[in-house]
Amino acid sequence: MHSPLTLEDGARIAVVGGGPTGTFFSIFALKMARMMGKEITVTIFEPKDFTREGPAGCNRCGGLISEILIQTLALEGIVLPGSVVQKGIDSFMLHTDHGSTLIQTPSHERTIATVYRGGGPRGKTGEEKESFDQYLLDRAIHEGALHEPVKIDRIQYANKQPVLFSRNTEIMHADLVVGAFGLNSTTAEVFEDMEFGYTRPKTTTGAVAEFFFDHETIATHFGHSIHSFLLPYKNIRLGAIIPKGNYVTACILGTDIRKKTVDDFFSLPTVRNIMPDRGIYDPGCFCLPKLNVAAPRTAFDDRVVVCGDAGSTRLYKDGLGAAYYMGKAAANTAILHGVHRQAFRDNFYTTYRNTVVDNFFGKYLFLVTDIYRRNKVLLKGMLSVIQNEQGRAGGKKLMSSMIWDMFTGNKKFKEVVLSAFDCRLLLGLCKHCITNMTCGGNGEKR
């Protein structure tokens, strides 16, 4: 006998939010249902037009798709077309006040993709490219999902079944509601008002800015590398410049982030050194997205689950990877195990909790990174180890791999932390630190 809270033929799923989490959920729910011989309806409620330029069509993030996610998606049959990928990335450039070093992918392939979440920066100039979010939405529609460009502003229960409303008009009675909304929208309130214990995650603010350059300038100055900056300045913990088509995207993490932080970042000598000219940079498009730093305790109940940025996501990195894992975990749970609270606890919650736990390792890593960026000896030692590794043809490149995996989100934070406790790595680092000790000195500027 079936539990009343399982999805049977004719079941209706409402996905609130058509970003990557919502579309991944829809794609995998429909695929899995088809394999199980179930006929279900998945409706994605997303009012945003992802083909629009600027913040209006964008889900506001750096737009980096990690190597592991690219490969995993390919295994899923989702091969990103050239029309979506703004630039293939094959290396990572680490800049400090004491020098820079390049870390190549071991395969010498372009394994990381940079994309626009929406239709590109406001007033976009240059070649037409497809939005990543729109591409995924189209894939979900291709799998059989329905798309309603409607903003859901209220969900209430009727006979223990969620009913969705928009502008006081009843839209749908759902067998399952999936909250796949972003933190920059007001939809979190709708789920908080459902009173199953969900509260929006704690957030911090980052800065994302897009700057226009011609293709040649980008090729000369940025190549196919992500440029990451570890600089000893109080308000800027981490900065990155990501080349995309004929724009570069600057992403900044730190404290008290405002528009002025972007100006401050581009006035730093190490950043100015790699920029095409010494002028003042005016971003073509700018936003201050909220970033999830602590997942909500409760993210599911009977017939409702919240995933992606609104639930548990990876700390500062690989948000799109988290969207994939969470969306798929929620879909598998719903189709294979049911939509009751216990089913989500026994299945979906494992993935959810793993990400929460992994973020503790992430916080530790960012803490260690903070120590490094402020300490000249450690930073120079680390640079020397990487340069030494990159200079030789073979052998294990432990430090390079660790930095690559951490900054590109290629591996779990826990795996990166564990890889740091390698005797050869630590001995090599000590050796190079001692060699550089004569340079001495440390301290934070400003």
Next chain:
Amino acid sequence: MKNGELGKALANGEYLFREGDQSEVMYVVQEGKIGITKSSDQGDITIATINAGEVFGEMSLFDKMARSASAVADGDARVLSIDRKKLFTTISKDPTLAFKIIETLSKRVRVLDEEIIAINKNKSAVVQSFFTVDQICDFVLTTLSDIVHADNTSIMLADTDGKTLSIKSAKGLQAENKMLFEKGGGIAGSVFETGRAVIMNRAEADMRFQPGELQIKAILCVPLAYRDEILGVVNLSSTSEDMFTSDDLLKVQSFASGAAIAIQNALCCSALMNATDSAVQHATMMNRG
């Protein structure tokens, strides 16, 4: 390679790996096509074409043996590599990721099953159903016209002296039944001499080509070989360029091997019948005498 391209770029004809190579990497075609080829006495034969979104090269990952075939770009292409360690780690975390590989392997087994059934069906039909060379030749040409598109098809068999080829059966727009080829002369004569199949999509460019009344642009010619003996050739031609593919070559070769056995059987049968007739005739005359 453009900005938006991921993976590794391959130019037309560039090999990604070769048969016999050791490797721990599988690939996903990002863009373009990859031909999977196997070497044979008659040159490389394309056994499959991998399209965008499909995976290949996974066999070596699972059976840990050398590459069973070569992979070569069919036009400009891009591939994304996935190494064994990453693949197995990823699959161990989410076993549903193996579905795509299982699906690919299932499709390949299904295609191979269908090909084996078709080849066996045609081979048994040709070997078992006919007794005369003419019947066999007609059947072969009728069947070939169903599986390979060509304007003209013909079967040429060696004459009794073994030095010339003449057309035994022909079908097409204007079948030239009276053409005769000496061993080594023309495309057919060359195939007859060397025993090596020829696929030629711009026939005029080849010195061996002997133009006739028909405006032939493309030729596919396969030997009818029985053990070490070349009995003749199967000849397909077209008035359009770039007509024949490696797949066509494979199909005609498979079919020709069965046809050669049947023709040899029919020739032996015919010789036996002639010998029997002449023995009976001789015995009758002796009795009368």
